[in-house]
Amino acid sequence: MARPASRRPGINRKAQYSLFASYVVAVTGAAIGLLLVVVAIFDPTGFAAIRIATSEVSRPVSNALKGMVSGVGSVDEVLAAYWRAGSQNVALRRQVEADRNRIIEAKGVAQENVRLKKLLKLVDADASEVLTARLIASSATSARRFARLNAGRWQGVRPGMPVRAPEGLIGRIHITMPNSAEVLLLTDTSNIVPVRRANDSIPAISTGLGDGSVEVRALTAGRNPFKPGDLLVTSGIGGVYQPNIPVAVVVRAQGEIAYAVPLANPARVDAVVVERAFEDAVTRPGPAAPNVADEPVASNVAQP
Amino acid sequence: MIDPHLYHVPRLGRHPSRLRLAGTPIITVLLGSCLTALPIIAQSPVLPPFGLLLMLAWRLLRADLWRAWIGLPLGLFDDVMSGQPIGSAMFLWTVALIGIDTIEHRMVWRSYRQDWLIATLAIVFCISGGLFFARITGGGNVTLFLVAPQMVWTVLLFPFIVRQCARIDRWRVMA
Numbered sequence: 001m002a003r004p005a006s007r008r009p010g011i012n013r014k015a016q017y018s019l020f021a022s023y024v025v026a027v028t029g030a031a032i033g034l035l036l037v038v039v040a041i042f043d044p045t046g047f048a049a050i051r052i053a054t055s056e057v058s059r060p061v062s063n064a065l066k067g068m069v070s071g072v073g074s075v076d077e078v079l080a081a082y083w084r085a086g087s088q089n090v091a092l093r094r095q096v097e098a099d100r101n102r103i104i105e106a107k108g109v110a111q112e113n114v115r116l117k118k119l120l121k122l123v124d125a126d127a128s129e130v131l132t133a134r135l136i137a138s139s140a141t142s143a144r145r146f147a148r149l150n151a152g153r154w155q156g157v158r159p160g161m162p163v164r165a166p167e168g169l170i171g172r173i174h175i176t177m178p179n180s181a182e183v184l185l186l187t188d189t190s191n192i193v194p195v196r197r198a199n200d201s202i203p204a205i206s207t208g209l210g211d212g213s214v215e216v217r218a219l220t221a222g223r224n225p226f227k228p229g230d231l232l233v234t235s236g237i238g239g240v241y242q243p244n245i246p247v248a249v250v251v252r253a254q255g256e257i258a259y260a261v262p263l264a265n266p267a268r269v270d271a272v273v274v275e276r277a278f279e280d281a282v283t284r285p286g287p288a289a290p291n292v293a294d295e296p297v298a299s300n301v302a303q304p
Numbered sequence: 305m306i307d308p309h310l311y312h313v314p315r316l317g318r319h320p321s322r323l324r325l326a327g328t329p330i331i332t333v334l335l336g337s338c339l340t341a342l343p344i345i346a347q348s349p350v351l352p353p354f355g356l357l358l359m360l361a362w363r364l365l366r367a368d369l370w371r372a373w374i375g376l377p378l379g380l381f382d383d384v385m386s387g388q389p390i391g392s393a394m395f396l397w398t399v400a401l402i403g404i405d406t407i408e409h410r411m412v413w414r415s416y417r418q419d420w421l422i423a424t425l426a427i428v429f430c431i432s433g434g435l436f437f438a439r440i441t442g443g444g445n446v447t448l449f450l451v452a453p454q455m456v457w458t459v460l461l462f463p464f465i466v467r468q469c470a471r472i473d474r475w476r477v478m479a
Contacts, residue, residue, distance in 0.1 A: 022371035023402070029376035030398040036391025040441040047390040054384045058341040066343035139387025140344050140351035141454075143438045143446045146387040147345050182387070187347060189444030210450050212347030267345040 045159070048175045055148070059180045062136040063150055128242060130156050130274045135170075135183065135266055145188035145210060146174060147266055149181040149274070157181045157274055160240060165272050168246035168263030169193065169234060173274065183272075186247070186262050187212055195247050196235040197226070203235055206247060206260065214248055216258040226250045226258035239279030320477060328476045329362045329369060330378070332469070337382040349451050352458040354465075355382040356430050359397060361462070361469040363404060364419045372401040392437040393430070400426040416463075423462045431455050 039046055081088070133151035151157050153176045163170040163183050171191060174184040184191050187208040195206045195216065203219040204226070216232065218225050230250040236243030248260035266272075337355030344351065359378055362369060375398030382393040407422055408414070431451050439446045 019371075022373055026372035026375065026398050026402055029373055030395045030402075033376070033379065033391040033394030033396075033398065037389050037395065037437050037441065040389035040391065040437075044389065044442045050390060051384050054381075058338065058385070062341045062343055065341075135345050136343055137341050138345045140340055140342075140346035141349060141353045142387040143349050143435045143451055144387045144443050145347070189446045190442050191444075207444065210348060210444075210446055265347070267347065 045175050048177070051175075052177050055177050055180050059136065059148070059150065062148065063134075066134060066136045066150075128276045128278070130161065130276060132271050132273050133157075134271050135269070136180075138185075138266070143210060144190075145185040145208065147171070147183045147185055149173070149183050149272070150179075151274065152177045152179045152181045154178050160277050162241045162245075162275050162277065163272050164245055164275060165264040165266075165269035167265075167269065168248070169241065170264055170266055170269070170272050172240060185266055186264075187214060193241065193247060194235045194237040195232040198231040198233045198246075201235075202226075203237070204232065204258075206232065209259075212261070213251075214260050214262060216248070216250065216260050217256065218258075224253050224256050224258060226253050228252060230258075230260075232260060236278055240277050242275060242278045324476055328472060329366075329469075330374075332472060333358045333362065333378050334381055337378070337385045340385050340387075349454045352454060352461050353382070353386070353427075353431070353434075355385075356393070356397065356427065357458060357462060357465045358469065360400070360404075360423045360426055361466045363401060364423060365466060365469050365473060367408065370401075372398060372405055375399075375401045388434055389437055389441040392434055396430045396433040396437075400430055403429075419466070420459075420462060424459045427458050427462070428455055431458065 036047065131151055133149050133155070135147045136150045137148040139146040147170075149157070149163070157173055157176050159173050159176055161173045163172060169186055171183045171185040171188070173181050175182040185208070186193065186206075187210060189208050189210045191208045193206045193214075194203070196203050202225050204216050205219065206214045206216050208214050216226060228251055232247045232250065234241040234243055234245040234247055246263045248262045250258045250260045252259040333355055336358040339351065339354045355378065359375070376394050379393035379395070379397040380390070382388075382397070383390045386393070404422060404426065411418065431454060432448060435446055435448060435451050
């Protein structure tokens with residue numbers, strides 16, 4: 001194919017000017033685009049208002065599609081379950097029988113716990129949950145890891161609120177729009193979560209890697225204390241996440257960094273729970289006016 | 305009885321509407337950008353940037369269709385739909401289009417393979433540029449390794465997208 005002729009306007013003055021003007025517009029626009037990015041360096045959520053219209057339009061579409069394909073993500077699990085179904089059934093039945101006794105024991109322990117807390121006059125009102133919603137879309141083409149939540153400002157969602165699933169932590173709210181919100185997932189490279197090892201409380205920092213895993217750096221001196229199989233839970237430091245939300249399992253330790261895989265897969269979970277930021281949930285004044293006597297109780301609850 | 309294949313053959317005195325001629329490419333690119341509204345909760349950048357692919361395909365298929373500034377509105381829409389900072393695709397797409405214009409002036413003979421090479425350069429530029437912008441706007445330490453697979457299959461997908469664009473184009477110009 002030869003070079004197209006239309007880009008050469010020849011001696012037609014009007015065509016020449018029109019072509020020149022189109023380049024002026026393009027270069028100016030590109031400069032404005034660069035300027036918007038520079039603004040975003042200092043204020044990453046600044047132009048969220050521009051997204052409102054499209055998010056309000058795309059939300060019902062995504063939601064309807066999500067309703068249709070919900071379950072496609074776990075097709076492989078279903079297929080795998082058919083394989084060795086018989087022997088698995090027997091093994092699971094034995095395990096259920098073994099677990100039943102433990103559940104009964106745990107119920108007893110829980111009751112005893114409630115009784116002891118009453119004795120200590122510790123009120124453990126867990127009113128941190130805001131609402132339950134679904135993740136309906138995500139930034140699948142971008143290097144950042146955002147998911148869109150099917151609930152927004154009008155439903156009481158605010159930036160900074162932690163988002164969790166029954167299996168573990170999902171992330172926290174980044175931007176809110178009237179009826180939807182963007183969730184910064186746990187695996188985003190800018191999401192830093194203070195965690196601790198579940199069995200001995202070694203503090204650490206979890207940072208997303210952007211590829212579905214997180215890297216964990218211990219806050220203790222000396223060599224890397226983590227080994228594959230360690231369970232990490234939130235420590236409650238920093239005041240965003242409640243303590244003891246399961247976060248990830250360490251799969252590999254390398255030098256000073258341990259690599260971990262999140263326990264909750266956002267693609268698999270059916271519904272997520274938006275909670276109040278831990279700081280708000282603890283220091284929020286109750287129905288009675290907060291007085292001096294309540295203060296020690298509140299600080300007591302705050303400790304992990 | 306008319307052969308059903310002849311329904312879409314241009315006839316004398318009939319012209320496609322302006323909306324169809326000018327609107328079809330723009331709508332396909334916008335739809336490509338909208339693919340991020342699909343209910344996929346991705347754990348890594350897996351989905352190829354279909355908006356960019358479609359825009360490059362239309363640009364290389366029909367050089368006289370758009371001027372370089374078309375990258376601004378299309379890029380803005382893509383920024384709104386993807387999680388990238390606003391202005392990122394606006395800048396990158398427009399620069400890519402200006403670059404394609406420049407290359408076209410220099411190159412005398414151009415065929416399918418050269419088109420693919422040009423598109424490859426534009427895709428690598430736009431994806432790595434988007435990564436850089438995500439990094440400087442609070443994205444943390446994102447590495448190029450993270451988007452390398454996405455780059456590879458976006459480049460490999462380009463011939464298919466051009467074919468589909470050519471098919472739509474045939475419908476577009478026939479009355």
